[in-house]
Amino acid sequence: MPSYELVLIISPEVADDEVGSLINKISELIGRIGGSVDEVTHWGRRKLAYPIKRFMEGNYVLAKLKLRPAVVKELDANLRLSGEVLRHLLIRLAD
Numbered sequence: 001m002p003s004y005e006l007v008l009i010i011s012p013e014v015a016d017d018e019v020g021s022l023i024n025k026i027s028e029l030i031g032r033i034g035g036s037v038d039e040v041t042h043w044g045r046r047k048l049a050y051p052i053k054r055f056m057e058g059n060y061v062l063a064k065l066k067l068r069p070a071v072v073k074e075l076d077a078n079l080r081l082s083g084e085v086l087r088h089l090l091i092r093l094a095d
Contacts, residue, residue, distance in 0.1 A: 001035070001066040003093040008079070009058040009086045012045065019059050022084055026063075033074055035067035052086045 008026070010019055019042060027037045043060035052058070067075065072090065079088045 001068055002095065003038075004065050004067050004072075005091045005093060006063040006065060007089045007091075008061040008063070009048070009052065009088070010061060011053075011084050011086055012055055012057050012059065014059065014084050016045065016059070019061070023061060023063075026079075029078055030065055030067065030075065033067075033071045035065055035071065035075075037063055037065045039064040055086065058086050 010022060014022060023040055023042070027040070030037055041062045043062065045057055045059050047057050048055065069092075076088075076090065079085050
Protein backbone atom coordinates (compact mmCIF):
# COMPACT_ATOMS: atom_id res chain seq x y z
CA MET A 1 0.00 0.00 0.00
CA PRO A 2 1.23 3.52 -0.74
CA SER A 3 2.32 5.85 2.07
CA TYR A 4 0.58 9.17 2.73
CA GLU A 5 0.95 12.16 5.01
CA LEU A 6 -2.20 13.72 6.42
CA VAL A 7 -2.11 17.20 7.96
CA LEU A 8 -5.17 18.27 9.92
CA ILE A 9 -6.14 21.63 11.37
CA ILE A 10 -8.58 20.92 14.18
CA SER A 11 -10.97 23.58 15.45
CA PRO A 12 -9.84 25.48 18.56
CA GLU A 13 -13.29 24.78 20.03
CA VAL A 14 -12.08 21.21 20.58
CA ALA A 15 -10.37 21.19 23.99
CA ASP A 16 -6.69 20.25 24.03
CA ASP A 17 -7.38 17.09 26.04
CA GLU A 18 -10.09 16.02 23.54
CA VAL A 19 -7.77 16.29 20.52
CA GLY A 20 -6.34 12.85 21.34
CA SER A 21 -9.75 11.21 21.24
CA LEU A 22 -10.53 12.92 17.92
CA ILE A 23 -7.24 11.63 16.50
CA ASN A 24 -8.18 8.13 17.72
CA LYS A 25 -11.58 8.38 15.96
CA ILE A 26 -9.85 9.37 12.71
CA SER A 27 -7.36 6.50 13.13
CA GLU A 28 -10.27 4.08 13.64
CA LEU A 29 -11.92 5.43 10.48
CA ILE A 30 -8.71 4.83 8.53
CA GLY A 31 -8.54 1.29 9.94
CA ARG A 32 -12.16 0.59 8.95
CA ILE A 33 -11.57 1.59 5.34
CA GLY A 34 -8.52 -0.67 5.11
CA GLY A 35 -5.61 1.61 5.96
CA SER A 36 -3.17 1.84 8.85
CA VAL A 37 -1.76 4.77 10.81
CA ASP A 38 1.99 4.48 11.36
CA GLU A 39 2.77 7.66 13.29
CA VAL A 40 0.88 10.66 14.69
CA THR A 41 2.54 13.93 15.72
CA HIS A 42 0.50 16.60 17.50
CA TRP A 43 2.10 19.97 16.75
CA GLY A 44 -0.16 21.82 19.16
CA ARG A 45 -2.21 24.99 18.89
CA ARG A 46 -0.86 27.53 16.41
CA LYS A 47 -1.95 30.79 14.89
CA LEU A 48 -3.44 30.55 11.39
CA ALA A 49 -2.14 32.68 8.52
CA TYR A 50 -5.71 33.75 7.70
CA PRO A 51 -9.10 33.16 9.32
CA ILE A 52 -10.79 29.84 8.62
CA LYS A 53 -14.48 29.76 9.60
CA ARG A 54 -13.79 32.86 11.74
CA PHE A 55 -11.06 31.09 13.77
CA MET A 56 -7.59 32.60 14.08
CA GLU A 57 -5.89 29.50 15.55
CA GLY A 58 -6.12 25.74 15.31
CA ASN A 59 -4.60 22.48 16.53
CA TYR A 60 -2.21 21.01 13.97
CA VAL A 61 -1.76 17.24 13.63
CA LEU A 62 0.49 15.31 11.23
CA ALA A 63 -0.27 11.62 10.59
CA LYS A 64 1.74 9.21 8.48
CA LEU A 65 -0.41 6.40 7.12
CA LYS A 66 -0.73 3.66 4.55
CA LEU A 67 -3.85 3.60 2.46
CA ARG A 68 -5.17 2.04 -0.72
CA PRO A 69 -5.66 4.68 -3.45
CA ALA A 70 -9.22 3.47 -4.03
CA VAL A 71 -10.37 4.68 -0.58
CA VAL A 72 -8.70 8.11 -0.57
CA LYS A 73 -11.92 9.79 -1.73
CA GLU A 74 -13.87 8.15 1.08
CA LEU A 75 -11.40 9.45 3.69
CA ASP A 76 -11.49 12.90 2.10
CA ALA A 77 -15.30 12.97 2.19
CA ASN A 78 -15.41 11.94 5.86
CA LEU A 79 -12.89 14.62 6.84
CA ARG A 80 -14.83 17.28 4.92
CA LEU A 81 -18.03 16.37 6.76
CA SER A 82 -16.36 16.47 10.16
CA GLY A 83 -17.24 19.63 12.05
CA GLU A 84 -14.05 19.48 14.13
CA VAL A 85 -11.61 19.45 11.17
CA LEU A 86 -11.20 22.94 9.69
CA ARG A 87 -8.80 21.91 6.90
CA HIS A 88 -6.92 18.80 5.87
CA LEU A 89 -4.29 17.94 3.30
CA LEU A 90 -3.52 14.38 2.17
CA ILE A 91 -0.30 13.90 0.21
CA ARG A 92 0.96 10.67 -1.35
CA LEU A 93 4.66 10.13 -0.63
CA ALA A 94 7.04 8.95 -3.33
CA ASP A 95 8.02 5.31 -2.87
